[in-house]
Amino acid sequence: MTTAGVRIDPPRSGSARRLRGRTNTELYAWLFMRVSGILLVVLVLGHLFIMNILDGGVQRINFGFVAGRWASPFWQVWDLLMLWLAQLHGTNGLRTVINDYTRKDATRFWLKMALYTASAVVIALGTLVIFTFDPSIS
Amino acid sequence: MSTPTTARPRTKLGGTLYRGREGMWSWVAHRITGVLTFFFLFAHVLDTALVRVSPESYDTVIDTYKNPFVNLMEIGLVGAVLFHALNGLRIVAVDFWSRGPRLQRPMLWAIVAVWVVVMVPGAFFMFKHSFEVLFGAG
Numbered sequence: 001m002t003t004a005g006v007r008i009d010p011p012r013s014g015s016a017r018r019l020r021g022r023t024n025t026e027l028y029a030w031l032f033m034r035v036s037g038i039l040l041v042v043l044v045l046g047h048l049f050i051m052n053i054l055d056g057g058v059q060r061i062n063f064g065f066v067a068g069r070w071a072s073p074f075w076q077v078w079d080l081l082m083l084w085l086a087q088l089h090g091t092n093g094l095r096t097v098i099n100d101y102t103r104k105d106a107t108r109f110w111l112k113m114a115l116y117t118a119s120a121v122v123i124a125l126g127t128l129v130i131f132t133f134d135p136s137i138s
Numbered sequence: 139m140s141t142p143t144t145a146r147p148r149t150k151l152g153g154t155l156y157r158g159r160e161g162m163w164s165w166v167a168h169r170i171t172g173v174l175t176f177f178f179l180f181a182h183v184l185d186t187a188l189v190r191v192s193p194e195s196y197d198t199v200i201d202t203y204k205n206p207f208v209n210l211m212e213i214g215l216v217g218a219v220l221f222h223a224l225n226g227l228r229i230v231a232v233d234f235w236s237r238g239p240r241l242q243r244p245m246l247w248a249i250v251a252v253w254v255v256v257m258v259p260g261a262f263f264m265f266k267h268s269f270e271v272l273f274g275a276g
Binding site: 038041044057059062063066118122125129132133134 | 169172173176179180183184196200203204208212216219220223227230233263264267
């Protein structure tokens with residue numbers, strides 16, 4: 001009902017209207033953080049425990065160690081899964097941080113572009129290295 | 139005797155789920171440990187990618203990590219990742235478990251306890267080699 005030509009929308013009708021025709025990207029991002037997080041607890045904590053404690057830490061690491069490890073498809077799949085999930089999880093986390101703290105649209109845009117570029121490079125490079133690793137490289 | 143006005147803001151903050159006190163500080167720590175891990179992952183994928191260049195370049199870079207200072211940073215990283223993992227599981231419990239929101243505070247102290255129980259022996263075994271290098275009988 002309008003009185004004296006003044007129209008007052010019911011509470012939250014603006015956001016309800018905006019919701020129509022929009023996607024659920026943020027919902028999927030929220031869900032992805034929880035699902036990938038649970039998987040990463042196993043993958044990353046397992047990786048840290050094996051590498052830093054069971055296998056004696058960085059003291060033991062050299063090219064031969066990596067070659068021995070990636071000779072097994074199990075560790076290749078483990079590392080590939082960990083790379084993708086961790087990088088996407090971290091990228092979405094930093095996207096949230098950037099959204100929270102940037103004030104100017106331009107700053108927000110360029111920080112996110114830098115983030116997405118870095119992310120794409122890490123995922124592409126990491127994947128390439130796992131798939132094309134050559135233990136007999138000279 | 140204290141006046142009722144002094145007690146009011148505290149009740150207001152303590153009554154919300156995330157804002158103020160442990161809920162907020164765990165959120166702050168989650169952000170800091172997450173951003174820290176993101177930047178580490180970036181460096182970690184780049185240095186590991188050197189296995190695709192040559193064994194020598196990989197070994198040269200990895201050798202720069204083999205000292206007590208970097209070892210301390212590794213322990214810090216493991217501590218940060220472990221907190222992020224445990225607190226992440228707590229967030230999942232708050233979001234998906236019907237009793238989660240009510241138990242968010244005891245769950246935080248529970249994960250802090252787990253963190254201490256894991257980190258004390260974890261840091262001991264991770265620093266063992268560095269300790270021998272620094273103080274061990276030659």
